[in-house]
Amino acid sequence: xxxxxxxxxxxxxxxxxxxxxxxxxxxxxxxxxxxxxxxxxxxxxxxxxxxxxxxxxxxxxxxxxxxxxxxxxxxxxxxxxxxxxxxxxxxxxxxxxxxxxxxxxxxxxxxxxxxxxxxxxxxxxxxxxxxxxxxxxxxxxxxxxxxxxxxx
Amino acid sequence: xxxxxxxxxxxxxxxxxxxxxxxxxxxxxxxxxxxxxxxxxxxxxxxxxxxxxxxxxxxxxxxxxxxxxxxxxxxxxxxxxxxxxxxxxxxxxxxxxxxxxxxxxxxxxxxxxxx
Numbered sequence: 001x002x003x004x005x006x007x008x009x010x011x012x013x014x015x016x017x018x019x020x021x022x023x024x025x026x027x028x029x030x031x032x033x034x035x036x037x038x039x040x041x042x043x044x045x046x047x048x049x050x051x052x053x054x055x056x057x058x059x060x061x062x063x064x065x066x067x068x069x070x071x072x073x074x075x076x077x078x079x080x081x082x083x084x085x086x087x088x089x090x091x092x093x094x095x096x097x098x099x100x101x102x103x104x105x106x107x108x109x110x111x112x113x114x115x116x117x118x119x120x121x122x123x124x125x126x127x128x129x130x131x132x133x134x135x136x137x138x139x140x141x142x143x144x145x146x147x148x149x150x151x152x
Numbered sequence: 153x154x155x156x157x158x159x160x161x162x163x164x165x166x167x168x169x170x171x172x173x174x175x176x177x178x179x180x181x182x183x184x185x186x187x188x189x190x191x192x193x194x195x196x197x198x199x200x201x202x203x204x205x206x207x208x209x210x211x212x213x214x215x216x217x218x219x220x221x222x223x224x225x226x227x228x229x230x231x232x233x234x235x236x237x238x239x240x241x242x243x244x245x246x247x248x249x250x251x252x253x254x255x256x257x258x259x260x261x262x263x264x265x266x267x
Contacts, residue, residue: 022178029176029207047238048245055210058177109247122210129246 048130055123067100096142166197172204196228
């Protein structure tokens with residue numbers, strides 16, 4: 001849009017609300033890429049954070065798919081909130097969701113990837129590889145919240 | 153960011169899949185379908201032209217590894233070519249360059265099957 005990257009934090013925050021559905025993952029990815037560019041993050045680090053956030057979104061959508069039908073049927077627009085902001089020298093993304101919580105278990109390195117088996121373990125490997133800070137809290141007032149940060 | 157379009161080109165005993173767009177969880181089934189079609193017809197020598205690829209998810213990478221491993225059991229393989237610098241950086245940091253053969257150019261990848 002013709003503006004130079006703004007390396008200063010202005011305390012701004014972008015929040016998206018989406019249904020728990022894979023088709024919204026691209027919108028979330030675009031938002032994180034835009035924020036990283038706005039923050040002056042390098043192309044490589046932006047791509048790494050984009051992938052980590054996308055894997056996290058997919059894990060949340062996947063957990064929702066596996067949940068009991070009555071929970072899945074109760075899914076309403078706005079069940080995933082995505083908060084994006086700069087905090088000093090890092091970009092932060094918070095994904096808060098309803099439905100089933102994530103199991104933040106073991107991750108699997110690529111040598112152990114085979115086809116579409118165990119997508120959770122592969123997704124967690126990517127997330128842990130590409131973020132500098134990671135936490136997951138269950139049952140907050142906003143739902144289950146995954147917080148990821150990456151330094152610029 | 154756009155939906156992934158996969159164009160298949162037969163090249164003698166091997167196939168070149170030209171990828172254009174994003175291979176994320178939503179569009180990943182297209183890649184899976186293309187690979188399954190090759191597998192079912194015993195076409196196990198594949199080059200992926202990634203020049204137009206702007207994103208790839210772990211699910212898609214896992215599918216590529218799965219195909220490559222099965223293909224190698226039948227003297228085939230799946231090789232990548234023309235990765236953008238940012239996707240090559242991702243692939244390298246995740247350690248995929250040790251598992252999948254990567255070439256700068258599609259022609260190089262094609263010739264490597266012959267050699």
